[in-house]
Amino acid sequence: MSEEAIYFAEQEFNEYQRLINTVEVLTQEEYEFCKAYDAEETWKYMNSIGEGRWLNINVYSEAEHYDRIFRMETGA
Numbered sequence: 624m625s626e627e628a629i630y631f632a633e634q635e636f637n638e639y640q641r642l643i644n645t646v647e648v649l650t651q652e653e654y655e656f657c658k659a660y661d662a663e664e665t666w667k668y669m670n671s672i673g674e675g676r677w678l679n680i681n682v683y684s685e686a687e688h689y690d691r692i693f694r695m696e697t698g699a
Contacts, residue, residue, distance in 0.1 A: 635660065643668065647682050651675035 624632075639660045642653055649657070649669070654677040657665040668681040693699070 643679070643681060645682060647679055648672070649677040649679055651677070653677075 639657060642649060642657055643661075643664065646653065654665070654669060657669070668679055669677045670680060672678045
């Protein structure tokens with residue numbers, strides 16, 4: 624494998640890791656990228672929330688969600 628191919632493979636891996644481990648809501652394009660990289664893991668963690676958006680339950684936290692809503696409602 625050439626150095627250039629290794630570099631691009633590392634970049635692709637890093638982007639996949641960023642999306643699967645840190646992004647809560649993915650676009651359709653990001654979802655397709657993850658699915659092409661690892662379909663089984665993507666199927667396990669992604670749920671369609673409509674309009675080309677995908678909820679990543681690997682990083683979604685219901686407690687954080689309710690805390691954000693509470694802070695918005697109370698102005699905290």
